[in-house]
Amino acid sequence: MQSRFSEIIAGLVVLVAVAAFLVFAFSRTHTQTRDGYMLHAQFGSIGPLKVGSPVKIAGVTVGKVAATTLNQTTYAAIVDFDINSGVKIPKDSSAAIESASLLGGDYLSIAPGGSDTMLKPGGAIVVTQSAINIESLLGKFVFSAANFASTAAKGKPGQSGANAQNAGAKPNLPGLTPGNKTP
Secondary structure (H helix, E strand, C coil), X not given: CHHHHHHHHHHHHHHHHHHHHHHHHHHHCCCCCXXXXXXXXXXXXXXXXXXXXXXXXXXXXXXXXXXXXXXXXXXXXXXXXXXXXXXXXXXXXXXXXXXXXXXXXXXXXXXXXXXXXXXXXXXXXXXXXXXXXXXXXXXXXXXXXXXXXHHHHHCCCCCCCHHHHCXXXXXXXXXXXXXXXXX
């Protein structure tokens, strides 16, 4: 009888642990019921934007990214995002993917327009700006700096090609030829 009682207690502890894990997993996977409405936007590139990233207006979080998919026709990225129910977005608003820092933390930023007409649930923001690829920009900067340094080593800064080769030559003016001096 004693072993049966301990088995029942162990079973209840396991069930409580499983229930606690399910509640935790449910709350962390962003599948809880939402209090708001869904909007969409299409971007050429979303960079490292992820599901669950914040949606901000003027730096204030007003929602979160719910899904990212690929438009099979245009090969553009479609971002579905939830907006809190108390926030209304004007129809002529724009959306941009921005980075909180150089280390990451991308978010969807909405710049409200001036229209009196508001987007309805399921609506789309048409004016968008894709994510800026910081690594690509740094690569271009390093390449241009190396190219500038190489050009500067061959001649004076700001000169290239034939201009760098003729930098030391005197201009050829009418009446002045080598060996012909003027008084």
